[in-house]
Amino acid sequence: MKLILLGAPGAGKGTQAEVICKHLGIPAISTGNILREALKSGTEMGLKAKAFMDAGQLVPDEIVIGIIKDRLAEEDCKNGFILDGFPRTLHQAEVLDEMLDRKGINLDAVIEIQVPDEIIMERILGRYACMKCGQGYHDKFQKPKVYGVCDVCGGTDFFRRVDDNKTTVQNRLVNYRALTYPTIPYYEKKGLLRCVDGTGTIEAVSNKVDSILGIK
Ligand code: ADP
Ligand code: AMP
Numbered sequence: 417m418k419l420i421l422l423g424a425p426g427a428g429k430g431t432q433a434e435v436i437c438k439h440l441g442i443p444a445i446s447t448g449n450i451l452r453e454a455l456k457s458g459t460e461m462g463l464k465a466k467a468f469m470d471a472g473q474l475v476p477d478e479i480v481i482g483i484i485k486d487r488l489a490e491e492d493c494k495n496g497f498i499l500d501g502f503p504r505t506l507h508q509a510e511v512l513d514e515m516l517d518r519k520g521i522n523l524d525a526v527i528e529i530q531v532p533d534e535i536i537m538e539r540i541l542g543r544y545a546c547m548k549c550g551q552g553y554h555d556k557f558q559k560p561k562v563y564g565v566c567d568v569c570g571g572t573d574f575f576r577r578v579d580d581n582k583t584t585v586q587n588r589l590v591n592y593r594a595l596t597y598p599t600i601p602y603y604e605k606k607g608l609l610r611c612v613d614g615t616g617t618i619e620a621v622s623n624k625v626d627s628i629l630g631i632k
Contacts, residue, residue, distance in 0.1 A: 417442060417496040417629065418521060420503070422600065423529035425588040426540035427614050428621060430552060432529065433500040435622045439631050442496035445487050447480050447504075449550070452577075469579055472587030474504055474595060481511050488515065504596045509603070526603040527625060529614035533589055540580050547573035558618060 417440055421429040433444035451469060454462030461483075465475045484502050487493070503509040516523065531539070542555035548571035553560060560567050566574075579588070603609045610628045614621050 417498075417525075418516075418523050419497070419629075420499045420523060420526040420603070421501075421529065422526060422596070422603075423614060424531060424533070424536050424592045425585065426536040426543070427529040427531040428539070428618065429500045429529060431558070431618055432527075432622060432625055433498045434552070435618075436498050436625065436629070439626065440496065440629075442498060443492050444498045444500055445484070445493075445502070446500040447475075447483055447502040448500075450483050450487065451475060451480075470584070472579055472584035472591065474591055477505060477507050477511075480504070481508060484508075484512065485515060488519075503599055504592075506595075506598045506602060509599045523608055525610050525628065526608045527628060528600060528609060528611045529621065530611055531614040535615060536589065537582070537585060540585050541582070543580055544574045544576045546571045547575050 419436065421433055423429050430444075430446055430449075433446065436442070437444040448469075451462065451465045455466055455469075456462070461479060465479060468475045480502060484499070488497065499512075503512050539554065539557070542557065543552065544555070545552045546566040546569060549566060549569040551566055551568040552558065553574070564572055564574075566572070579585075600609065612621060612624045612628065616624075
C-alpha cells in the first residue's frame with residue numbers, strides 16, 4: 417500500500433501513520449521527523465532547515481524532495497509506505513509523481529484528515545514526545561498509562577517541539593492553506609482523495625482510516 421496523509425499541522429497525521437504502520441507493516445515517513453533528526457545530528461541540511469522550521473515556514477522544496485528521493489530508494493519502502501507531511505506544495509506533488517512514475521509505482525490513496533483550526537491549536541499546544549523512542553503523547557488526549565513513563569520504551573524524559581507555539585502554529589496554518597491546500601484538488605482530480613473527519617478520538621479516526629483502506 418502506497419499512501420499519502422494530508423492534513424493541517426496537528427491534524428493527527430503522525431498519530432494515524434503510526435497506527436497504519438502497525439497494521440500494515442509499512443514504514444511511516446515523516447519529512448518533519450527526518451529534518452528534526454538531521455538538526456539533532458548537526459548536519460548541514462538540518463542547520464539549513466532550522467530557521468524555516470522555527471518560524472513555521474516551509475523548508476525549500478529542493479531539500480525535502482532530496483530527502484524523499486533518498487528515503488523512497490531504501491529497501492523497506494519496496495512493499496509500500498505512508499508519507500506524512502510530504503508533499504506540502506503542488507511542486508512537491510508533481511515531482512513525487514514523476515519520481516513514482518519512473519519507479520513504476522502507483523499511489524493507492526491520499527487521505528485528508530480534516531480538523532478545524534480551533535481543535536488544531538489545542539492538539540498542537542498539548543503535544544509532546546518521548547525523548548528516547550519518539551512516541552507521541554498529548555497532555556489531555558493521549559497520556560501515557562503511567563504518569564511520566566513512556567508506554568513504549570519506559571523512558572522518563574520527554575520533549576516539546578520548539579515550533580509548537582501559538583505564533584508558529586498560526587504561520588503554519590496560513591502556509592497550509594496557501595501552499596499545501598492546492599494539493600487536495602490535485603489528488604481529487606486523480607481520483608485518489610479520501611476525506612476523513614479527524615475530530616473524533618484517535619481510535620475513532622483510525623477506524624475510519626482502516627475502513628477506507630479495507631483493513632479489518
Ligand atoms: P500531525 O502529525 O498531523 O502534526 P500529530 O499526529 O502529531 O499531528 O497529532 C497532534 C497532537 O494531537 C498529538 O499530541 C496527538 O497525541 C494528538 N492527537 C492526534 N490525533 C488525535 C485525535 N483524534 N484526538 C485527540 N488528539 C489527537
Ligand atoms: P511536521 O513535523 O510535519 O509538522 O513538519 C515540521 C516542519 O518541517 C514544517 O513546519 C516545515 O518547516 C518542515 N517540513 C516538513 N515537511 C516539509 C515539506 N514537505 N516541505 C517543506 N517543509 C517541510
